[in-house]
Amino acid sequence: MTSLNATSDTVSTIDADALIVGYDGDVTSHPQLPEDVRAAIASSASALEPSGKVGSTVVLPGTDVSATRIVVVGVGDGSEGDLRLAAGAASRACGKRPASVVVALPAADDAHASAIAEGALLGAYTFNDYKSDDAVAGYQGADWHVAGASDAAITRASILAAAVSGTRDLVNTPPLDMYPAAVAEAAQAYAQQFPIDVEVWDVPELAEQGFGGILGVGMGSSRLPRLVKVEWAPEGATSSVALVGKGITFDTGGISLKPPKGMETMKSDMSGAAAVLHIVIAAARAELPVKVTGWLCLAENMPSGTAQRPSDVIRIYGGKTVEVLNTDAEGRLVMADGLVRAIEDNPDVVLDIATLTGAQGVALGSRTSGVMGADEIRAEVVAAADSVDEAFWPMPLPAHLRDSLDSKVADLKNIGDPMGGMLSAGVFLQEFVGDTPWAHLDIARPAFNEGSPWGFNPSGATGASVRTMFRFLENRAGL
Structure with missing residues (x-):
């Protein structure tokens, strides 16, 4: 080793x-x-x-x-x-x-x-x-x-490198072997090594408790969805942070099928969930005095006779209804479930991490992630990113984009104005956070390097957001 x-x-x-x-x-x-x-x-x-x-x-x-x-x-x-x-x-x-x-x-x-x-x-x-x-x-x-x-420098570098590398490993593993239940099993295996608690919701529990977003996206696959809670809860924690990660282990686009070229890197659509899992582990290994709860929203988005259809209406956890007009706008559906459930536990702040939109890459390129949300939390994320030299750029959530999400048959629809697609996706997620301080990190392109290695970033999965979120937690801990 x-x-x-x-x-x-x-x-x-x-x-x-x-x-x-x-x-x-x-x-x-x-x-x-x-x-x-x-x-x-x-x-x-x-x-x-x-x-x-x-x-x-x-x-x-x-x-x-x-x-x-x-x-x-x-x-x-x-x-x-x-x-x-x-x-x-x-x-x-x-x-x-x-x-x-x-x-x-x-x-x-x-x-x-x-x-x-x-x-x-x-x-x-x-x-x-x-x-x-x-x-x-x-x-x-x-x-x-x-x-x-120093020993302290070596310890911190080892913890961070393990977290980033572990994230890369999960994302790089082919979707044949890395599917929702496999990610849940990986989290449970980590719980045997580190002082974290893991809870898994399988399909009957998801259905019973009303997680319509995760179920809707995952119903087209023979490999059924999961929700996984991963928690580091030290005694005397000074604050609590919830992290919600998008875990689409493979994304065909569903019935709204992607073109073949667009699917080649779609094993990377679980990058947010992989990052969240390893951020929680890193917090535990570093014994940060902050309660960190990760929510892995896991599904495989496949077309089949059981897949959700454009014009279906699903009910998100907590009751809001969504008209699904494009099954390739699936990440926001599983994330909505995760956000509502995370906020139910009353964290001080909730952040979601997702390879959410192709529009992120159009706006910011392949190396800069976008961050949206409450002004103070967005600024806190950017400050953490700047201090570890990871590129995050603050983006707005224009109020006028909310009108484009209005549905004639449901509370809202899952796609809005195609112009500013990264922003309208953020506005959609904002509907599910209430008054909880929140930020949304769209890492769609930076999470997976389709080109040659550069700096410390290899080809393939990069582990984007892990170092930033670890620094965010350190700052919350006053370190």
Whole structure:
């Protein structure tokens, strides 16, 4: 298994597959690299014209050091964010399946060291479970040695990296194997490892208690829906936060079928629920003095003889009725159930995390998530995101869009004005939160990288929102 450790040794003397140093116009490193060795590396690297641009890498043979290779990576301005990205990019230049890597990037303080450790682990992430090559599938990761990091920095980075990687694993797993009951079973397995409580609603309980959104979306699949509650409830908690995650384990669009190309990445439509599960686990591992309750709204959206139809009317948990005019606007239906149920427990704040709309990517691109909701909660999320260098942009909930959700036969319909679709989806969810302080995080495009790796983000699932929400919880705890 991958391990993360601090080292106080002279880094040039550590036997490893790779040694990572920085570049900002000159080779720069943690002081644990002797000056004469640094100068020798700089001399060798100059022939390859290294760049200080964040994530730019050149690789040298391990002359003058005990490591097999030396990775020189651009560190930009040396900020926490740039160092996190640099460490992530450098980790991919350490060779195939390294056993040991030493990271000697310059860290001004513990926060910088933690960012470096976090970036290195996240950048090295791979998902090989379905490879037939035993050497690839069986690779358990490297032992990482970070110069100058404290135990606290190592612990925090380990918890965060595990949460992000765990989220990625769930999302990357093919929908053949990751369906609503499988996610529920995964949550129950985690409850055997960590101090969290898990409760699962299956179909009879969902029907009895009136969870019409989750049932409506999931009724077209032979693999039936679930609602899962995951909770970290420490004694003396200073506040309570509810997190609601969209968990569509595969989204065909239902009767309103997507085009084939649009389905290729739809295993990622459970990214919100995967993130919520691992955020709760991270809070428990870090023993944050905040009660955190996660709600995983799980369904598979399939077309069949039992699927919901456009023009059906469903009753959301709590009683509101919704006319379903597009079965591909399904995420907001399961989230409505989850929001109403979450608020029933009177949390101080509720946040929902969802790959909700394609319009999010149209408005903000593939790397910036949108956040809507009550002004003060929206600002709190953005502040948390800014402090961990994750891109969230505050978006409005224009009141005039509510009129486009009016239905002639129900309380509201599930689609509104196609212009500003991300916003009208947020306005729909707002109908189910009442006066509870709330924010809605639309991570549709940032949750799954369809392009090449960049920084510490791999191709495929990214774990978007996990680091932001962990910082949000830390801030709520006064840490």
